[in-house]
Amino acid sequence: MSGTGDRGRLIEDRLIEVVAPGPYATVQDLGRPGFAHLGVPRSGAADAPSLRLANRLVGNPESAAGIELTLGGAVLRFAAGAWAALTGAPCPVTVARRPAGMCAPVWVPAGGELRVGVPPHGLRTYLAVRGGIGVAPVLGSRSTDSLSGIGPPPLRAGTALPFETDPPAGAIGVDLAPQRPLPRCPAVRLVPGPRDDWFAPGAVAALCAAPYEITPDSNRVGVRLRGAAPERAREGELPSEGMPLGAVQVPPGGQPIVFLADHPPTGGYPVIGVVASGDVPLVAQLRPGDRLRFRPAQETKPMSSYRRS
Structure with missing residues (x-):
């Protein structure tokens, strides 16, 4: 004993x-x-x-x-x-x-x-x-x-x-499972909306026209970008509303933020688009000085189509 x-x-x-x-x-x-x-x-x-x-x-x-x-x-x-x-x-x-x-x-x-x-x-x-x-x-x-x-x-x-020393039910059956190389400037899919109507016509296209640089103040809450500021069509801010993973929020300064895992559940700045969930991990691997591009998610229904009245 x-x-x-x-x-x-x-x-x-x-x-x-x-x-x-x-x-x-x-x-x-x-x-x-x-x-x-x-x-x-x-x-x-x-x-x-x-x-x-x-x-x-x-x-x-x-x-x-x-x-x-x-x-x-x-x-x-x-x-x-x-x-x-x-x-x-x-x-x-x-x-x-x-x-x-x-x-x-x-x-x-x-x-x-x-x-x-x-x-x-x-x-x-x-x-x-x-x-x-x-x-x-x-x-x-x-x-x-x-x-x-x-x-x-x-x-x-x-x-x-x-850590648990008792072995889990699964066996170790793989010797090697290589990952794809991380792209230096990924082109991530962007679903427009739900607040793209707060921006000027063509703002989403302009967002996708040139790369953005990752800034040093990025963290697990969000990746802060430096580049062209999307032109606003409406002034002021929204009442706080739900924010999904990958939301591209545009604060008053005009520089977009891509929300990551620790993002707040709600926010009051307009979201011009949402990064497709399968591309968010690519954004999470970018470090300060790296760049990313947005590209339209052509086959995805815009978020604005789901907006409640």
Whole structure:
């Protein structure tokens, strides 16, 4: 029969120590949908497909919690041996001082360190550990919400993260699942509306005519752009209304903002269009100085067609 000391050692063996978190690192899963009416953002991984892939590579459910790294630079020490996988922005990786690859399961031995360098391009890298990160859920999610402060705080040196040592039901059946290279200037699909009538005729076409630069004040709430300001047809602002993921909001200064995972559920500035959901992860991987282009989502019904009277 195990004593108290054995139980304490077992708990310690389930920990990952954050030696260095890099510029900004958080725990993320697929978010907490269904609470917008309470003013709670969905949050979750900014590049959800990359987190899903990392989880599949280690046999986890796609919804398991992992670590979202911003510009890499992390060092993690594993108390017990575990399978891990990294996806998203490509980084140089070493495990126990040996080179390791991205987009493939890798074994981290007990006491070993996993070191993640800085990606040459792209912004966010995802680490999944077999079993998932086991921090306590808040409103059904383990995600850190940078806007509301809900969920675990951002990682810092000395943070101890629990993970489940019991293997999940899924087996590790893939040796390598490479991702497509991240485009340097993606052309993302834009669905006009719901407030494109607040802008001059041709404003949506002008938005799609030239690239926009990503500014340094971008974050998980939204990507702020620098470029041509869409011409307004109406002055003033709206009563606060719902904001979807990917909404392109235009504040009084005229420089568009593309809302990401931690965006507020409501806002009062007009939304000229919404980035197609499948293209939002591309926006989430852009770093300051990168550029993007909007292109009309030709086969998608405009958001204004759904506007209530």
